[in-house]
Each structure stands twice: as structure tokens, then as C-alpha cells.
Amino acid sequence: MTESNAPLLEVRDLHAYYGKSHILHGVNFYVGKGEVVSLLGRNGTGRSTTLKAIMGLVPPKSGKILLNGRNLAEARTYAICRAGIGYIPEEREVFSNLTVDENLRMGQQSSHDGAPEWTIEQMFEYFPNLKERRKTKAGNLSGGEQQMLTICRSLLGNPKVLLIDEPTEGLAPKNVAAVEEATHDINRRGVSIVLVEQKLAIALKVSTRVCVMGHGQIVFEGTPEELAGNTKILKEWLAV
Amino acid sequence: MEYFTISLFNGVVYGLLLFMVSAGLTLIFGMMGVLNFAHASFYMVGAYLAYSLQKIFGFWPAIVLAALLVGILGMVVEAFFLRRVHRYGHAHELLLTFGLAFIIAELVKLFYGNYPLNYRVPDALNFAAFQVFGTDYPVYRLLMGGISIGMFILIYLLLTRTRVGIVVRSAIYRPRMAEALGHNVPLVFMGVFGVGAALAGLAGAVAGAFYTTNPNMALELGVIVFVVVVVGGLGSLEGAMLASLLIGLISSFAVGIDLSLIDFFGLFGAREWAESVGGVLALKISSLSATIPFALMLLILLVRPSGLMGEKS
Numbered sequence: 001m002t003e004s005n006a007p008l009l010e011v012r013d014l015h016a017y018y019g020k021s022h023i024l025h026g027v028n029f030y031v032g033k034g035e036v037v038s039l040l041g042r043n044g045t046g047r048s049t050t051l052k053a054i055m056g057l058v059p060p061k062s063g064k065i066l067l068n069g070r071n072l073a074e075a076r077t078y079a080i081c082r083a084g085i086g087y088i089p090e091e092r093e094v095f096s097n098l099t100v101d102e103n104l105r106m107g108q109q110s111s112h113d114g115a116p117e118w119t120i121e122q123m124f125e126y127f128p129n130l131k132e133r134r135k136t137k138a139g140n141l142s143g144g145e146q147q148m149l150t151i152c153r154s155l156l157g158n159p160k161v162l163l164i165d166e167p168t169e170g171l172a173p174k175n176v177a178a179v180e181e182a183t184h185d186i187n188r189r190g191v192s193i194v195l196v197e198q199k200l201a202i203a204l205k206v207s208t209r210v211c212v213m214g215h216g217q218i219v220f221e222g223t224p225e226e227l228a229g230n231t232k233i234l235k236e237w238l239a240v
Numbered sequence: 241m242e243y244f245t246i247s248l249f250n251g252v253v254y255g256l257l258l259f260m261v262s263a264g265l266t267l268i269f270g271m272m273g274v275l276n277f278a279h280a281s282f283y284m285v286g287a288y289l290a291y292s293l294q295k296i297f298g299f300w301p302a303i304v305l306a307a308l309l310v311g312i313l314g315m316v317v318e319a320f321f322l323r324r325v326h327r328y329g330h331a332h333e334l335l336l337t338f339g340l341a342f343i344i345a346e347l348v349k350l351f352y353g354n355y356p357l358n359y360r361v362p363d364a365l366n367f368a369a370f371q372v373f374g375t376d377y378p379v380y381r382l383l384m385g386g387i388s389i390g391m392f393i394l395i396y397l398l399l400t401r402t403r404v405g406i407v408v409r410s411a412i413y414r415p416r417m418a419e420a421l422g423h424n425v426p427l428v429f430m431g432v433f434g435v436g437a438a439l440a441g442l443a444g445a446v447a448g449a450f451y452t453t454n455p456n457m458a459l460e461l462g463v464i465v466f467v468v469v470v471v472g473g474l475g476s477l478e479g480a481m482l483a484s485l486l487i488g489l490i491s492s493f494a495v496g497i498d499l500s501l502i503d504f505f506g507l508f509g510a511r512e513w514a515e516s517v518g519g520v521l522a523l524k525i526s527s528l529s530a531t532i533p534f535a536l537m538l539l540i541l542l543v544r545p546s547g548l549m550g551e552k553s
Contacts, residue, residue, distance in 0.1 A: 055420055081422035093417040095410045102406045109422045157422055 007066070008033045008192050009054075009085070009161045014063035014073075016053040023049045025216035026063070031161060036183075036193040038203040040227075040238060041213035047196040048090060050213070051163040054194075055087045056080050067161070084115055086159030090166045090196075092150045096139025100130055100149060103138050107153035115160045116190045123152035126182050144175035151182060161192045168199060180206065200238060204228060212237050242373040247492045249372070253381045255488020256388035257451075260443035261461060262468040262480045263391055264436035269466070270475035271412050272432060274322060275330045277337040279440055280462035281344040286310045286441030287448025287457065288348055291359040299362045299449075307442035314437020315430050322433070323426070341458060349455045356454040380450055387446055391439065392481055399477070408432055467537045473550020482548055487533045494529035 007030035016024040024046050031037045039047040052058040054065050056077040065072045072080050081087070095103050104120050111117045124131035127148040133141065138149060147167060154162060167183065168176045184206060187193050197203040203210060204224040212220035212233055220233045227233065265279045286306045293302035317340065325332040360366075361380045368376030399405035411418040411428045419425045448457070468487060472479030501521040505514035514521045540547060 057416060057420065076424075077416070077419040078422050078424045081420055087420045089417065089420075093414050095413050095417070097413050098406065098409060102409075105403060106406055106410050106418070106423075107421050153421065 007031065008035075008068060009194070010064070010066040011050070011054065012064040012066065014050070014053055014065065015061045016049060016058050017061055018049070018058065023058075023216055024053060024060075027053075027213075027216070027218055029211050029218050029221060031192050031194055032208075033192055034187070034190060035208045036187050036195060036206055038195045038197050038207040038210045039213055040197065040200065040203055040210055042238070045213040046216040047213050048165050049216075051087065051165050051194065051196060054080070054085065054163060057087075081157060081159075082109060084158075084160035086154035086157050086162040088150050088154050088162065088164045088167065090169060092143075092146045094138040094141070094146045094149050094153075096137060098138055099135050100138055100141070101134045103149055103153055104156055107156040109157040111158045115158045117158050118155045120152075120156065123155065126185070127152065127178065144171050144178075147171060147175065147179060148182075151179070151186075155186065155191075159191060161194065162186065163194045165196045166198060167195075168197070168202060176202075242375075243496055245372055246375065247496060248489070249377065249381070251489035251492030252485060253385045253488070254492055255485035256385045257443065257447050258461075258465065258468050258488055259481050259484035260384075260388045260391060260447070261440050262465040262472070262484055263395060263477065264439035264443075265465050265469050266472070266475060266477055266480045267395075267432050267439075268436040270469050270473075270480070271409075272429060273412075274318075274326065274433070275333045275337070276322075276436075277334055277462065278317070278340040278344065279337075279436070280458040280465060281341045282310050282314060282437045282440035283444035283447075283461060284348065284453075284455075284458040285313065285344060286444030287359065287453040288352060288357070288444075289441070290445035290448060291357050291453060294359075294362075299365075303442065303445040306445040307438045310441025310444075311434040311438030313441075315434035317437070318430050318433035319426075323429070341462070345455055345458060352455070354455055356452045357448075359448050359453040361449045378450075384446055384450060387442075391442075392477065395439075396477055464533055467533050471533075471537050471540045471547055473547025476547065476549040479547055479549030487536065490532050490536065491529055494525050494532055497525040500524045 010030040011027055014024050014027040015022070027046070027050055029037065039050060041047050049058055053060045056072070056075060060073050063073060067083055067085065070083070072083060072085075075083070095106060098106065104123065127145075129145055130148055130152065133145065138146065141149065151164075151167065164183070167179050171179065180202060183193065183195070195203065195207065204227065207224050210222065210224055210227050211218045212227070214237045219237055220227065220230070222230075261280065261283050264282070265276065268274050268276050268279065289309055290302045290306035293305050296302075297305065321336060321340070322333060325336050361378075365380050365383065367379055369379035369382050370377055399409065407418065407423050408428060411423060411425045415425045418428075444457075451457075464487065468480055468483045471487070472481070472483035500523055502511060502514040505511060505521070
């Protein structure tokens, strides 16, 4: 393993439950510095839960979550964020009662060692729409604008790794392109990304590696090219 | 005219006192959604603590200290009691805080006795601000009003203009997301609860010296502050202020109005008939003054369930 892809975030044998149902059955994967790793799979295979478990929003029952070698599996959610992991939930969860500006300020955290730093002005460069609407209540934004807002909000926490759950879900094609472009650029500036993405084409395009999940485990791990060439995996775990 | 002016002044000051107590409840019940029946008990504890502390530290330091101590008490209640039952819903919170209110009332009786305390406005502050129709108007009333208005401005600015305010409003709305953005939400909740309790304690410390400090003061005020928060609209600070003033004025004016339905019928020449019927018709508005706020709440809930200035329904 070269230094450039030494694991920044490593998930080892992660088990998690929703109430009594066992959702994650020993998930193993890692993200190197500067990588984009996509978690693929059908609905209900535990992709979103994996992200939530990393954030401590669904407490892991056992296993390790190592960020630069430091185990975060038992840490509180806010401490996990402060350690350098950002999270963008599928439901977006903007603070509708707050303005766009206030939502952004809510995301600001002081910088973590070595993580790229972001400013609100940079966010407005990515998404000029938000600048025009900075005094608007976030609840009055369109779905696309809300998605952009959540991306910016989490980036302002200056994360080393960003967990993004289905960012293009339900967006108009124009917005899909904007989000895709931003994701790419964020990564180029040094933020590693774990992406849960339903659209295989997008995942194959933006990822450095892909992991396919089935029954709460990683069933395939490889480069996008390797996955694209593996008809057995595509058919067994991804075909609708 | 004299009656009108004095009732107006007293009503506004009483309303501002109601606001002092309900401001904290607006944060705790209106915003955080914690059904805290013991809120007025914090008000009472504030008054009793200030009474004890002023003997040692003097009046003003005692008031500040009492508020701080009640704030700490509030944080303890939140962190060690309410937080554990919050996920079981409002019924558990209500039962817990109801019990707490009883415990506090009994403890107060145990230590201070079941009678009003001799807690008074210090002589240095006991003079007339001005005269209204030959009657001295106490400066302390104005002071209470001023503290209440100061409180309103301070909380309003804190919530809307500072990062702490943003974090509080976000954490109340979406606690888990706020936590995922790196904010220690349980600490925020404990802090908000503590501030809410401290505000009630401050109100008690200030008002206890002017009105009476007795073991029933929590009960007397406890329900009315809920009325204020509901009438004003859950979570709306401006609404709480408006409702406080409204209820303060209504209570103040109603006490002095000796009219009844008999007088109303008298307008149509049916006075004798009405007098012979008596009963409800003979009830004077003054004797109903304590009931009017509740009638108002009923009316508001029927016509505008979200309250005067509430957003949530």
C-alpha cells in the first residue's frame, strides 16, 4: 500500500442493529486519502446504515471504525464529526426554520489537522443560487437547493472524510450535474469521500473504488473497471 | 381615569412579571418541548433563596446568586431526571415534574414554614417614582418591568443574532443532525434548561420581594404561565410577551370592575327581572378575574390553536 492510499478511514467487522433486527453483519472496507469509494447495492442492504453507524447515529454493536488509526466506534456523534468526518444524510435534514446563512454557520467547525479549510464564500462559488437566497428560510428552498445547502453545510466542518448518502436522489438533471461536479471538485481539493449512490453510471464515473453490499456485508470490492467487467456481480447484486 | 391609569400601570407590570417567568417556559416547553410542570417551582425557589442569601450578601448579589443557583438546579433536573424520561413522552415528563413540584413545595415548607416570609424590597429601593393622582407609584414596580424588558431583548438577541442561538434553534429542531454537525446537543439542552430555570429563579427573586413569598406562590403562578405560553404560541418569545401583557392587563382591570350581567340587562330595563333570577347573572367580573385567563386560553385554542404568534400547530 503506497502512502497516497494508506487508509484514512477503515471500517472493520462492523455490526449494527435497528432495534432487534441485525442490519450490518460485519462490514469491512477502507478509504484511502483522496479516494472516492462508492457503496453500491440494492435497497435494504445496509449502505445507509453503514454511514449512520460510522457517524454513531446507529450505534455499532461491535467492530472498529478507525480514522487515522483512532477508534471512533464508541465515540459520540458530535465527537466523530469533530474528529473529521462529515455526514450528508439522504433526507437532507436542512434546518427549515433557519435561513440559508444560519444553516451554513451551523456547519462551521474549526479546522482539523491537515483537512482542507472551506469558507462560506467558496460555497457560494460552487452554488451561486444559494448566495442569492442566503436570507431565505431553508424550508422554502427547492429540493436541489436543499441538497446543495447540506453539502455546503457539512463541508464547512472541514472534514477529512465526507459521507454522502444518495446526493442525486430526486434531483432534476441540471442539479445532478452540479452536485456531481461539486463532489468531484471537493475530492480534488483533498477531501476523501464515501458515497452511497443508486445510479451505477454516476458511481462508476466518480469513484476510485467501489464496494458492493449485500445482506449487510461487502460482497465485492474493486475498481470501477473491475466491477463494470464483472457480469456475475452486476447480475447477482445490482440488477433490479 | 385614576382607576384606569393605575390599572394600566399595574397590569403592564404584572404582565411583565408573567413574561419573566414564562420566558423560561417558552424555551423549555415551547421550544424544547419538555412539559415542565415544575417551572413555577423554580420561581419559588428563586424567591426563597434570595430571601436567605440577602441576609448574608445584600439584596442585589443575592438576586444574582439565587438566579444562578436555580439555573444549576435546573441543569441537574434536566441531566439526571428529565433526560431519562424524555423518550417516553409527555406523560412521563408531566408526572416527573408534577412530583418534583410537590417535593419542592414540601421542602420549602419544611425549611421555611408554611406561612409567608418577611421578604421585602430593601428600604433603599422603597420610594416613589412619581405620583399618580396623589398616590405614590413605587419605583420597584418600574424596576421589575425594566428587568423583564431587558430580559426579553437579551434573549431575543441571543437567539437570533449569535451562533449559540443558531445552535440552540437547530438542535431543538433536528437534534441528531445538529449533533452530526459537531454540536454537543445534550449539553445544549442542559444549558437551555438551565437558562430557562435561571430566568424563573431571577423572576422569583425579584418579584418575591414585592409580591408575597409563600409556599403557594408556585401553585398560584404555575398554571397561569402555561396559559401564557399556549396563548402566545409555543416557542414564540414575542408571543409570550404579548400574551403576558394581555393577561396582565385583563387581570388587573377585571379586579376593579364590579359589573355583572344584571347591569347588562339593566341597560334594557330588565334589571329587576335579572336581580330576581340572580345566580350566574349576579356574578361580578371582579370575582371572575382569576378565571378570565383560562377562558382566554380556551378561546384561543378554539379559534387559533397555534396561539397568537405561534408557527407550530
